[in-house]
Amino acid sequence: MSDNHKSGPPAGGGMGRGHGPGGPGMVMPGDKAKDFKGTLRRLMGYLRPHRGQIILVILMAVLSTIFSIVSPKIMGKATTELLTGFIGKMKHVPGAHIDFDYIWQIIMILIGLYLLSSLFTYIQQFLMAGVSQKTVYDLRRDVNDKLGRLPLKYFDSRTNGEILSRAVNDVDNISTTLQQSLTQLITSVLTIIGVLVMMLTISPWLTLIALVSLPLSFLGIKAIAGRSQKHFIGQQRNLGELNGHVEEMYTGHKIIKAFGHEDKSIEKFDEINERLYESGWKAQFISGMIMPVMSFIGNISYVLISVIGGIMVTKNTITIGDIQAFIQYVRQFTMPITQTANIANIIQSTVASAERVFELLDEEEEVPEARIANGIQARATDAPNVDVRGNVAFEHVKFGYKEGQTLIEDMNINVKQGQTIAIVGPTGAGKTTLINLLMRFYELNAGRITIDGNDITQLTRAHLRGMFGMVLQDTWLFNGTIRDNIAYGRIGASEEEVVDAAKTAFADHFIRTLPEGYDTILNEEASNISQGQKQLLTIARAILADPAILILDEATSSVDTRTEVLIQKAMNELMQGRTSFVIAHRLSTIRDADLILVMNHGTVIEQGTHHELLMEQGFYADLYNSQFSTESA
Template sequence: MSQEQSRRGPGGQGKHGGLGGPGGPGMGMPVEKAKNFKGTLKRLIRYLQPHKYQLGAVLVMAILSTLFSIFSPKVMGKATTKLFEGIIAKMQGVPGATIDFHYVWQIIVILLGLYVLSSIFSYFQQYLMAGVAQKTVYDLRRDVNDKLSKLPLKYFDARTHGEILSRVTNDVDNISNTLQQSLTQLITSVLTIIGVIAMMLSISPLMTLIAVLTLPLSVVAITSIAKRSQKQFVRQQKELGQLNGHVEEMYTGHKIIKVFGRERRSLEQFDEINGRLYEAGWKAQFISGVIMPIMSFIGNIGYVLVSVVGGILVTKKSIEIGDVQAFIQYARQFTMPITQTANIANIIQSTVASAERVFEILDEEEEVPEAATPVLLEQPKGNVVFDHVKFGYDADHTLIEDMNIEVSQGQTIAIVGPTGAGKTTLINLLLRFYEVNDGAIRIDGVNITDMKRGDLRSLFGMVLQDTWQFNGTIRDNIAYGREGATEEEIITAAKTAHADHFIRTLPGGYDTILNEEASNISQGQKQLLTIARAILADPAILILDEATSSVDTRTEIYIQKAMNELMKGRTSFVIAHRLSTIRDADLILVMNHGSVIEQGTHEELLEQDGFYADLYNSQFSKGGFDQEAG
């Protein structure tokens, strides 16, 4: 489990759990806070500004819905008073005393109308807010997606996929949920608190004072318990992260565990972490669960006091019996929105923290802008020149100091050297995944910075050691090499790559669906599809990174012939690990520490008896086994 995921708490995003009332599962949960709360909140509000009229309508609907809801207990109290007066008059034997059911039915009809109106306005409030929330998050997702397409490769190299995905999905979903649910609840809760206090004061200021005095006691109780439960929730999150990490590690490496007979030790570790998680989770849930009964206890004390004082005031004719009933209903309504507001305040803090992490992506430095008047190579030949190129992944460490390479059309250039020599860096610079610090790279005399990145990369076809296939048919995976490719062209490319035979042996042939990991075909077959894709693309320049490393020796011979055919007339850059595969290259560049230290043909470099010769001979010094050199 990644650090990002473990910070999300039990069950992923569990931060919305406590909105139902006191003691909900969200109580005591640790809250991630933003570094710059005010600035981030203002920026998030700017995303809401285009929808200010809808938000205004939401506020009006919330006010009306709350108003009708709050007014209902006072109206119901009048019916209770009328029933009470009729019953008392009958008990006292007042001549002609009856219960005025006509008045009571009128009250019931009015109440039904109030509840219906409250529900209708609440419905429209939710409807409008759903539109605002989704449009706002749509804008935010669009901006994030646009930004990700403009970020340089170094941004993605410096961060894990899990971290980026967490920001783009979990954090944006957190914002969406808060705008959709918590914001409307916050508005309703605040309005309910204000309305309830006003209605209670209109009934009896003394009873209102008694009801309000129970609040500090509730706050003290909740705060002290929440602090204890928060420690356990933090511990629970930590243990959950360790458990998920252990399970992931055990499942991904289950073959190794079985080979070395470490199943028992793995189960013991699982039981140990699971036990700690159980203990932390039990304590966290138990302690936070105590909040509800304590709140109920304090609330009941308040109800008793209110009832006693209300009864005394009724006997003194200060208020009516229906007012006492209405007041008790208001007292019950009073506690809930206060607890909800406290919970929502925590959720908003978490949401602003999520927004801050999303905005960090939007504030990242983008790729160097495209040229104002880009050059397009209509008929690329494939002449490549590295002219005094200087590059480093950061300002303090220069990897390539002064690289000068001249490659002519149709040449095959092999790049060899030990790990970290700069072989892959050279390709990254050629494709403009990274920008050179100094000097220039030219293709057919045109500086690559004067070309659009899309146009530049369309000149290249790549076959890498790490194959990449997407979830779709084999036909679609091959056709990815060129948009609008015909069925005949796809099959021809597959035949050239010696992939046609194995494709036709599959149950679905070219319509066989590859799963997400493409694990339903072998590694060698995946490589053949990758080669077929490159053949279909028919590029001006080829980049091959040990393209035949995943196939058997016999297939490698066929592939090498197909690649030789494909490479005719095309400039080819071959990153070589097994030096036996690049003997026929027109030019071999030997790299070490970012510099080209030797260059020439295979025979010329062996005659020099230098670094390349040592590297080549070392691969055949131990029984003829190849040894990876880069």
């Protein structure tokens, strides 16, 4: 199963996140951080360089909120003036009239306030966009740099989906929160405080009535959200399962058709889809009750405020305009409280995402380029004192992937310049481990490996790995032209050198039969050419690199028999004068090797030439005869 479907969107949702499964304003269940305070403090550290801009953002939010909050109070004065003048004219009070000039002044003031409020909101969003993107840029840069410093064992022990989820989804979750939820949180808190102050200045008694309805709203939301949460969790689980099933069926549709499992696949899809439907409609239905409940409680509050406020107006203890303003304030007061509750959940999810990112940043890195050797600081050099000849030695090498579990114990190998070394053995014998140690993808537990007498730990990894050319059984090509994929072997390679490498690898002919030739674009999985053709391109890339030492991991396993013969000829020519390590599964391909290392359980149990090992009638002979029982030695 592919790992792609494992890296779904980050948990959490709510205001500012679009209309997800929970709908707008619905708090979605999210993960919680193990160390909330510590992680939040560390995340704030990324915001510290932008504190000047953040102070401006808060100032803009304060000004925008003030202008939007005072507007209902001013509008109420216009209403009071309009009603007072109208009643005076109805009662034929001498000199009574509606002062339209005063009303128009209020209208112009309101227009100015709304414009200023919008302007400050725009500036606030503009500044926060810069802060959030710069902050996430720094975070992404640190994550990218960290991935380049992590040892291979980190990637071997985790799925691609998990690593991508931390590096992409979790960082995007942080970015969205900084851009949207943080400014919304600031505005919501300021609005709650400001509106509460304005309500108290109008009428403390009406404010008390408005506040009494809040606990009822919270209790209603909590009861409904508690019931809907389990259905949302089920919905997300079933959705992930459905995505995984669809992905598997899509990537393996040829196999499904070949074995006639279409009906079984559809049956499983229907089963998962039915569960998704059940959990989905229950989650939506129950969560959809939140707004009606809140509206019901809010309407009761409005009725009480209107009735009591009306009585107060008749007793001239409050003006009609203040009642109008108060009702507007009540509406303004309820929404930011709901938003704050949603944002609190979003922040929990965001801090959990940040914690996952920081866990990645805190992972143990590769051993530094310079290390302590015999108490003396040994400086990692970019180039050895002499040209690379290719003499390789393993001296008392000890290694295990896990502490306390030794795979290789006291390995000693001496390889001379220009020799072809074949490494054979059953699955799990340690063949690939040998190459990983040689390339310094893993560090030794004891002993040392030397190239031309130079300890590889005293060479920079970039220089060490630059000595090697690799052709692996699992081909790797990127989305680009065939020319670019071959030229990847050496920076600055000319067109002629690329074509010569392709000809040597017997790839030139098939390349020229393609519609665009060397300009043919390979898709992301290079599925528009055959597996054998992919291997030919990787071999051409290795030929172009012209390395001092070659590593071939069953490089011809994906090509047909005729092409294999041609590739072997090209490889024999390429390996002339070069030290070559060949991991072989088909023993017929390494008969001419200068030295064959037979490995089992991490130990070299036999070594010698093909004929010498057959004469010993040992482990190698058994392996060989099991593959070629009908072939004479």
